[in-house]
Amino acid sequence: MTFERLIEIKKLLNEYNYQYYVLDNPSVSDQEYDRLMQELQAIENQHPEWLTADSPSQRVGGQVLDSFTKITHERMMLSLGNIFNEDELMAFDERVRETYPNVEYVCELKIDGLAVSLVYADGRLDYAATRGDGTVGEDITHNVKTIKSIPLTIDYDGDFEVRGEIFMPKKSFNELNEERAKAGEALFANPRNAAAGSVRQLDSTIAAKRKLDAFLYMVPTATEVGCTTHKEALDYIKELGFKTNPMTHVSSDIQDVWAFIQEMTEKRDTLPYEIDGIVIKVNNLEEQVRLGYTAKVPKWAIAYKFPAExxxxxxxxxxxxxxxxxxxxxxxxxxxxxxxxxxxxxxxxxxxxxxxxxxxxxxxxxxxxxxxxxxxxxxxxxxxxxxxxxxxxxxxxxxxxxxxxxxxxxxxxxxYCLNDQCDFKKIERIIHFASRDAMNIEGLGEKIIEQFYNLGFVKNIEDIYDLYKHEQEIMDIEGFGKKSMDNLVAAIEKSKENSMEKLLFGLGIKGIGAKMADNLSKEFKSIDAMLEASTAKLLSIKDVGETIVQSINHFRNDPASLELLMNLKALGLNMNYLKETTLLQESIFNGQTVCITGTLELMTRKEMKDYLARLGANVTGSVSKNTDFLICGRDAGSKLEKANQLGVTVLTEEEFRKEVNL
The missing domain is CATH 2.40.50.140 (Nucleic acid-binding proteins)
Structure with a gap:
């Protein structure tokens, strides 16, 4: 049992995994595969110092976590806008062709699963994270390692991110529900729920048994590896060993795109996995960048959703x-x-x-x-x-x-029920306050809150922060042990540190959703400053209208609402906006919209973006009439041309360096 034999077996098993789970073309029998796996495990048991995280033996699971940790995405994971018919598809095409008359599209099946980000460091899987709210997801690395179509190692130096969809094949879903039925357990409603439930298991052994799969479909830094189109990026990750969906269609004819949608609509039920639509993306990556984004979705892609059954x-x-x-x-x-x-x-x-x-x-x-x-x-x-x-x-x-x-x-x-003392209104307010997009108190879901309310532990929002006083009574509840209580108390305490926009959304002021809460928080930086703002000041903020102002006025004139806020302050909840750091220095970039182009020498593009953000700038990916400055590195292209056409102030790296005294 030599180290060389260990390396040989690992190489063989990785190759067999790729042939079976990615290419769907097995080259050895199950018996031969199992024999090699047993030999590998025997060597690793005898020499535990040779065991590595990327060993094929680690795909069987076994790691058990106490809780999921949060991961902030390097780049936001945005969702797509939806369309539902041919007219809306044509309207999307018309908007794109206003800028790019000869556009080419890539059509991909929209897999009905769970979005995932895979990040590799020098060729090894570093971590895997869910989309979450697009900015912060959950670390699910221990479960993703059990998915055999996802490589644990790739031939790549440096950091590399690829995104895709984890799903449960229909066959795996049916087998899982048959097992659960025999065991008298509740059945999963659909493969998507089953997949999501599987990757959120703290015990990776459970995920390993669920036979999950994954298709990868996006490289956020595709241009950095030499790709000029989305299709090239798909081919690139396929060469690296990732599983991509073979039913991808490239076309410059929107009628042909619609024909592909109709074809897939008919074939939907014959596929071995669930799909709920077709994603249409602009193929050229530079064109994607120039088309840019709205506040929520990219302008260069759209998701056609199948007609509701x-x-x-x-x-x-x-x-x-x-x-x-x-x-x-x-x-x-x-x-x-x-x-x-x-x-x-x-x-x-x-x-x-x-x-x-x-x-x-x-x-x-x-x-x-x-x-x-x-x-x-x-x-x-x-x-x-x-x-x-x-x-x-x-x-x-x-x-x-x-x-x-x-x-x-x-x-x-x-x-409406106007009785502020209505029990069910109170319960719904507490549920909203603790929800993911608000204070995100893990372990305090709808059923738990209703149970705690009926038991008298939580009668209002403030009571959440005194739940530790009922520790023994809560631990007496079936299914609620010491560990669950400790985790809940920790989550409640952690929520006190949330940035202002989370609290503002959680307060449930009518008309103030998550996005509006973020806008108001960026503007006022504290709850107190927002409540002291004049009507004119409020109306000057983007998307704030009379209805929002009326809601804020109602809140700040309502004694009960002000008492709630005062109590939350006393309990130690943060009332300030925490996302922005203190300005590095006063500069001409504070409050200005800045774009970057070309190859930078002074610092990396990410470092430049971060530096500008700390100078108070709003950094965008494209030049428009609203752009104040364009910072140019070597080989600046179309962005420079557009900036000159629009009269945007252009700075070289050297001019930028002198301006900020670097």
Whole structure:
């Protein structure tokens, strides 16, 4: 058992893994593969000092984590905008061709799974992370190592990131649910949920048994490895040993793109994995950069979502739920039915007007679909199937939870419970405050909050931060041991350090979503400064209108809201915006929009971006009429031309260096 033999076996097993899981072309029998794996494990057991993290033997799992750690992405993982029909596809094409008349597209299957970022350091898998909120994800390296189609090593020096989708093949999904049914366990609703649940297991042995797979589809730094098109980048990562989807289509004809979409729509059910649409990307990478991004999505790519599957089932009852703002929503209780890959028993009816306009009645046979393949909704009733026993819809007059009379606000279709002491409104507010996009208190989900509320541990938001006082009582709850309690207390304490925008969103001020909370936080830097701002100042901020101002005015004039804020301050919650660091120095770049082009000598591009950000600049990837400065390195190209056309101030690296006294 020599070290040379160990290296030989590892090389063979990696080659066999690649042939089986990536090329789908096995070259040895299962028996031969298992024999080599046993020999490798025997050598590593005898010589533990030879065991490495990238050994094929490590793919069986076994690592158990206490909790998931957070990872900040080097570059944001943005989602795509959606389209749903041919007209919207043509409109996307027209927008692109206004800038690039001869554009070429790459069409890829939109795999229904979980987005992942894989980062390699000098050829070895360093870490794998989920998308999370696009900026911060969770470290799932221990589970990703069990996915045999993902290489643990690649032939590459330096840092390398590749992104893709982890999914569960239909065969694996069916086998998993059969096993769970035999064991009397709850079944997974669909392969996407099963995949997501698998990579979020703390025990990697569980993930290893789930037979996950992955397709890789993006290299954020493709131009740095010599690629000029997205298709070249796909071919490049395929050469490195990554699994890419073979059903990729390149075309410069938008009608041909639509034909490909129709073809894949028909073939969707025959594929061995779930897809929920087709992604269309501009092929040329330089054109992608020039087209740029909106606040949320790239302008050079779009996701065509398949038409929502529609099914017929019986509407058994209509119940009413309440949200954190007190809005009352009618919901249909349905005979269980499978739609778009999962079993649906409840669907939203939106509001009174929607139900009456569609004449939906209890006892009707109704058509149900998933809006955007996510939220179940009732499309229409089948009036021709009525037998006379159906009951007409009647909107309730009183809150189903506290009994207060409901009020329909002017210019709105919704009814509201205005009782601030309504238990269910309080529960929804607490749930919202602890949610991922708000304070992100892991371990404090909806069911736990409802349970804690009913037990009297959490009656308002402030009580979250006193939960440690109920430690023994909580540990007496079934399934809630010492470790769970310690993790929860740690998550609660950590949330006190969140930046202002998380808290502002968590406060649940009407109309202030996550993006608006971020905008307001960047502008005012503290909660107090925002609450002291004049109406004119608020209205001067991008996207802030009269409705937002009214909501802020209501909050700052409401004694209960101000008391909540005062209590949270006393509990030690941060009230300030933490994302921006103190300016390095006063400079002409503070508050200005700056673009960088060409090959830099002074520092790397990332270092330049970070440096400019610390000078207070807004660094963008493209030149426009809103650009104030363009900093040029060697071989500056079209960005320099455009800057000169638009009259943008152009600085060489040397001029930049002198300006900031470097």
């Amino acid at each position: 529609e099914v017929v089932t019986k509407l058994k009852d209509i119940i009413f739920t309440i949200g954190r703002t007190g809005q009352i929503t009618p919901n249909a209780i349905l005979e269980p039915v499978r739609v778009a890959g999962s079993t649906v028993q409840r669907a939203t009816l939106h509001n009174e007007d929607n139900v009456k306009n569609k004449d939906i009645r209890i006892g009707d046979y109704v058509v149900v679909r998933k809006a955007g393949d996510v939220i179940p909704e009732v499309v229409r009733s089948l009036k021709e199937r009525r037998d006379g026993s159906e009951e007409k819809f009647k909107m309730i007059e009183y809150c189903p939870h506290c009994g207060s009379r409901l009020v329909r606000k002017d210019n709105e279709a919704a009814y």
